[in-house]
Amino acid sequence: MGAIAYFEEIVTTDKRIQELKESSQTVVGIFCNFVPEEVIYGLSAIPVRLCSGDIELARVGEEVFPRDVCSLVKASVGMAVSNNPLFELVDLVVIPTPCDAKKKLCSILSSYKQVHVLQLPPSKHEIEAQLFWIEQVWKLKSELERLTGKKLSKNGLKDAILLLNSRNQAFMRLLEIRKLIPPVISGKEALMVTIASFYDDVERWIKMVHLLCEELEAKYNHNQFICDNSAPRVLIIGAPLIYPNLKLMDIVESNRAIVVIDDLCSGTQRLYQPVIVKEWSMKEMIRAIAERTLLPSMCPCFVENYDRINRVHQLVEEFQIDGVIYHNLRICPLFDIESALIYNELKRRNIPCLVLSTDYTYEDTQQIRNRVEAFFEMILSRIAGSKRSGYTIQKLK
Amino acid sequence: MWCKINDNDVVVNLNKQSCCEVSLAVSYYAGVDVGSVSCKAAIVDASKQLLASAIVPTGAYCREAALQALSAAIERARVNPNDLAVVVATGYGRDNVECRAFSVTEITCHAVGAIHLFPKTRLVIDVGGQDCKAIRVDERGTVIDFVMNDKCAAGTGRFFEVMAKALGIELEDFGEISLKASKQIKLSSVCTVFAESEVISLIARGERVENILLGLCLSAAERVKKLAQKVGIIEEVTITGGVARNIGFIEALSKLLGVRMNIPEEPQIVGAIGAALIALEKSEWM
Numbered sequence: 001m002g003a004i005a006y007f008e009e010i011v012t013t014d015k016r017i018q019e020l021k022e023s024s025q026t027v028v029g030i031f032c033n034f035v036p037e038e039v040i041y042g043l044s045a046i047p048v049r050l051c052s053g054d055i056e057l058a059r060v061g062e063e064v065f066p067r068d069v070c071s072l073v074k075a076s077v078g079m080a081v082s083n084n085p086l087f088e089l090v091d092l093v094v095i096p097t098p099c100d101a102k103k104k105l106c107s108i109l110s111s112y113k114q115v116h117v118l119q120l121p122p123s124k125h126e127i128e129a130q131l132f133w134i135e136q137v138w139k140l141k142s143e144l145e146r147l148t149g150k151k152l153s154k155n156g157l158k159d160a161i162l163l164l165n166s167r168n169q170a171f172m173r174l175l176e177i178r179k180l181i182p183p184v185i186s187g188k189e190a191l192m193v194t195i196a197s198f199y200d201d202v203e204r205w206i207k208m209v210h211l212l213c214e215e216l217e218a219k220y221n222h223n224q225f226i227c228d229n230s231a232p233r234v235l236i237i238g239a240p241l242i243y244p245n246l247k248l249m250d251i252v253e254s255n256r257a258i259v260v261i262d263d264l265c266s267g268t269q270r271l272y273q274p275v276i277v278k279e280w281s282m283k284e285m286i287r288a289i290a291e292r293t294l295l296p297s298m299c300p301c302f303v304e305n306y307d308r309i310n311r312v313h314q315l316v317e318e319f320q321i322d323g324v325i326y327h328n329l330r331i332c333p334l335f336d337i338e339s340a341l342i343y344n345e346l347k348r349r350n351i352p353c354l355v356l357s358t359d360y361t362y363e364d365t366q367q368i369r370n371r372v373e374a375f376f377e378m379i380l381s382r383i384a385g386s387k388r389s390g391y392t393i394q395k396l397k
Numbered sequence: 398m399w400c401k402i403n404d405n406d407v408v409v410n411l412n413k414q415s416c417c418e419v420s421l422a423v424s425y426y427a428g429v430d431v432g433s434v435s436c437k438a439a440i441v442d443a444s445k446q447l448l449a450s451a452i453v454p455t456g457a458y459c460r461e462a463a464l465q466a467l468s469a470a471i472e473r474a475r476v477n478p479n480d481l482a483v484v485v486a487t488g489y490g491r492d493n494v495e496c497r498a499f500s501v502t503e504i505t506c507h508a509v510g511a512i513h514l515f516p517k518t519r520l521v522i523d524v525g526g527q528d529c530k531a532i533r534v535d536e537r538g539t540v541i542d543f544v545m546n547d548k549c550a551a552g553t554g555r556f557f558e559v560m561a562k563a564l565g566i567e568l569e570d571f572g573e574i575s576l577k578a579s580k581q582i583k584l585s586s587v588c589t590v591f592a593e594s595e596v597i598s599l600i601a602r603g604e605r606v607e608n609i610l611l612g613l614c615l616s617a618a619e620r621v622k623k624l625a626q627k628v629g630i631i632e633e634v635t636i637t638g639g640v641a642r643n644i645g646f647i648e649a650l651s652k653l654l655g656v657r658m659n660i661p662e663e664p665q666i667v668g669a670i671g672a673a674l675i676a677l678e679k680s681e682w683m
Contacts, residue, residue, distance in 0.1 A: 343627075347542065366489060370503075370545075371545055373502045374503075374504035374540070377502055377540065378504075378539075378541070378542075381505075381540065
């Protein structure tokens with residue numbers, strides 16, 4: 001079995017659910033990208049991310065939640081209502097509060113499970129906001145200690161930090177491979193890898209990512225590319241794409257283009273930053289963990305988000321991007337509002353950008369396909385001949 | 398069954414020489430635009446001259462409708478179907494055109510068609526049956542940027558169709574009647590469904606039909622203007638698509654944008670012409 005097949009198995013089957021059922025460890029359900037997993041691992045508990053891309057769960061969620069709430073939050077409600085096996089497993093749910101729907105999700109889910117709310121500050125750059133967030137991480141630590149009946153030790157937390165930093169290293173190795181031209185891994189496959197990290201055994205996941213990297217390096221050295229270097233190289237940003245909602249990814253990659261990188265909270269944003277600790281004291285470790293979960297976030301929930309455009313620009317340069325696709329999740333005003341800012345800024349920098357608004361349903365597949373195809377026609381006519389020939393293909397060591 | 402084809406709508410420009418000559422070198426290029434409401438076909442010769450075009454309703458069988466449009470255009474152009482070198486399909490049903498060499502989206506085709514008809518075009522506004530788009534092009538006819546309406550039907554052909562029905566008038570007369578308006582009514586909704594109920598309440602209030610029609614043209618134009626603003630309003634502006642035949646809408650939009658617009662003789666077939674021109678261009682290296 002190739003490494004990709006492994007990640008697909010984790011994402012698409014109940015293999016992992018069975019393993020978790022059989023284990024005696026405490027399982028903590030988390031939402032979003034803000035929950036510091038280090039604290040959970042430090043107490044020998046296992047985090048599983050509950051964010052779902054399931055249209056059926058979203059439909060079920062509509063029975064409890066209003067229709068005009070985004071598919072993502074409705075699917076989360078649907079998980080609770082429909083006795084979803086993953087949701088059933090968790091002993092505690094930790095929910096950050098980036099938006100109104102997530103805030104209200106806390107009260108809905110509390111009638112099904114024990115819930116801990118992680119209050120997010122409205123800004124991430126102000127010192128008061130950062131101190132507030134550090135305080136929230138301390139609070140989470142106490143809550144988890146109560147839940148597990150253990151005390152978080154310095155060594156326990158240090159080991160967890162080192163473990164997750166080695167996860168970050170494995171992920172960065174994969175990111176380097178994704179820079180190669182022509183590409184050896186599709187965006188959909190890469191997304192499967194990050195989504196598998198939502199609930200997979202972390203040590204096994206790290207091992208498999210290294211195995212995947214070795215496979216991909218071998219493919220590159222044997223010229224086994226998944227497409228030639230004329231395929232438009234795409235960066236997807238905006239609202240998260242979560243299994244099984246891979247509509248956008250499928251449309252893009254079935255049109256002879258390749259998603260070489262994303263900046264989604266379900267994808268790259270989740271894993272690209274390590275925890276940087278200056279000394280191994282509890283206080284400093286908690287601070288460093290808080291920093292890791294807050295600062296790299298590109299969530300549009302914050303008042304100021306000027307670092308996002310720089311991050312996008314940096315990815316465009318590093319990954320030699322031909323066009324950016326901004327994914328708007330319907331009914332999420334935050335992503336919608338920021339899409340105009342990003343679109344105008346990219347336009348000013350002469351980077352092609354396509355904004356697509358969609359949700360988990362399939363009714364607009366044809367319209368989305370049409371926009372995506374036209375976008376690639378536009379890109380191909382822009383880059384016709386010129387830029388590609390300048391690309392150099394270097395062999396891996 | 399040949400569907401209604403208005404003779405006045407078709408530009409038949411027969412190239413006598415190429416017809417009479419029994420030459421092997423004569424090739425023609427066709428574009429078929431399978432839209433949500435109608436299928437359009439256009440045939441050009443190697444000198445980019447439009448020979449003929451045809452429009453048939455799409456209906457439920459777009460595969461057949463596409464063929465009908467193409468054969469009607471072939472017949473009108475009086476060319477031998479075997480001399481068709483390349484057929485390019487566009488429009489939402491483009492992948493149902495069996496004889497196509499390849500498909501191109503209508504965004505690219507409208508840009509190419511508009512630039513061909515009006516070479517100074519920099520902004521193309523296409524208002525079709527189920528969507529509208531604003532396309533920025535450079536001097537070579539290359540698309541630089543484009544936006545399309547969301548999946549709702551506000552400000553599209555469908556919008557006008559539904560409103561014409563609610564007001565009991567023919568769609569063809571929509572624009573003409575609206576020009577007779579004596580006052581401006583501001584409609585609060587652009588959503589096709591809500592605007593229809595608003596129209597019904599306006600009728601109940603005793604508002605005159607022409608005034609309501611003008612209000613509808615303004616509200617659709619408002620919507621299209623917002624779309625155009627996203628890519629930037631820059632002259633010259635060419636409008637394409639079936640809704641361009643609604644003079645009331647055109648006048649309202651022209652006023653809102655503050656520019657004079659190029660209106661093709663047959664705004665509906667611009668996409669098909671673009672497809673045919675792409676067929677010609679691509680044939681050179683096929």
